[in-house]
Amino acid sequence: MITPLRGVRTTLSIATAGFLALSLVACGGGTTKDSASNDAGSNSGTTATADPNAPIKDGLKLAFLPKQINNPYETIVDHAGIEAAKEFKGEAKEVGPSDASASSQVSYVNTLVQQGHDAILIAANDANAVCGPLKSARDKGVKVVAYDSDTNPDCRDIFINQASSEAIGRSQVQLLSEQIGGEGEIAILSATANATNQNTWIEFMQDELKKPEYAKIKLVKIAYGDDDDQKSFQQTQGLLQAYPNLKGIISPTTVGISAAARYISSSEYKGKVVLTGLGTPNQMRKYVKDGTVASFALWNPNDLGYLASYAAAALASGQITGAEGEVLKAGKLGERTIGANGEIILGDPFTFDKSNIDQFDF
Known part of the structure; x- marks a missing residue:
């Protein structure tokens, strides 16, 4: 454990x-x-x-x-x-x-x-x-x-x-911060813009980022994949192209994190851009084992x-x-x-x- x-x-x-x-x-x-x-x-x-x-x-x-x-x-x-x-x-x-x-x-x-x-x-x-x-x-x-x-x-x-919505939101930032050394540009790949759970978690992420220990982390973009695999894949590609200095992505949606992992795993960004979020073990197992993702969370x-x-x-x-x-x-x-x-x-x-x-x- x-x-x-x-x-x-x-x-x-x-x-x-x-x-x-x-x-x-x-x-x-x-x-x-x-x-x-x-x-x-x-x-x-x-x-x-x-x-x-x-x-x-x-x-x-x-x-x-x-x-x-x-x-x-x-x-x-x-x-x-x-x-x-x-x-x-x-x-x-x-x-x-x-x-x-x-x-x-x-x-x-x-x-x-x-x-x-x-x-x-x-x-x-x-x-x-x-x-x-x-x-x-x-x-x-x-x-x-x-x-x-x-x-x-x-x-x-x-x-x-x-x-707890607060525990979910804050823990996502904590996981990512640990993996990027507490500094750099980050993005969030969410589901739909109106999803209650996603928006609540993101609010706590943003609040967590206001703490002094995250002063060197900058949230540059919140993107929406609409819980659609292909759109989430494309949004990941777009984020990495639009922000060449991106250090990490949080995707608090099982569809989003698996699509993002699939893109990163076969791209030049593997090993350079950290991905975490919420996923299921069966979706994420191969990406954890091949080094695309170090850790993620769920219930x-x-x-x-x-x-x-x-x-x-x-x-x-x-x-x-x-x-x-x-x-x-x-x-x-x-x-x-x-x-x-x-x-x-x-x-x-x-x-x-x-x-x-x-x-x-x-």
Whole structure:
């Protein structure tokens, strides 16, 4: 297990031993059935009382709505949530758009409501674009869980945050600074310009860069690859051509970091420009082993989907309402206390490098 890099603050904690047993479970979507009742939950216009001892209802219908279908990271998260639903005799499926534009998820929300789902779990492409449909869904008794990328808090019941946004943002700067010797020009390769999670992390990156120890580091550009592999590849090429003195790139998106690594690995910049960010071990293994990337970070995406699934079931069964201080019982993950604005934090980011990457398979 990796020891935190020098200069990385204690917010970067080490994953537990159980985390080392990760494996990717391949599974399919749920089947179609008659709508289950929503009478256990409240809608957005009423105040409900939680009953933590209430059983999870049988036959709950859940739907995962990722930023886009076929995003490798989102597929891992959603399929883990689909598997989790089987533990409480629920049914779950994944639906979503092929692109990550701001409004691409709206029609899917409306369709899922018409199909009688008990809960919609969404990784929002835009914090506000989906709010109208989600509010209408909640008025009809449908529970809404945001995961990975939040909506406006008024539009959902709970947000499952993969890790503290501050810890993610600041740790990315700390990782890169360590690798470039604390000085030089850097860039950020993000996903979409409206992605809530990306923008929050970037704000903390920018704030971290204001500290005296980073006085010799200059952020020259924030580029957007729109979570599209080819566009992210081209944006990487553009950054390196536009800024010949670039020392490092942070890409806090699994699509972006793998595309950037692919470009750098076969270019003159390999070994000269540092790349770090958020990626999955299976995506990044070959780039770590060939020296393109020294280290990167993430969390357990299987656990993120699992936790989101249990949160949706608990909401739909009346065990929780999303109020601060309530305790979610999340199966094998144990208990999580709901924080301010209905936020539940999965855990802390974890750093992968050559010494530990072969211990993971996702």
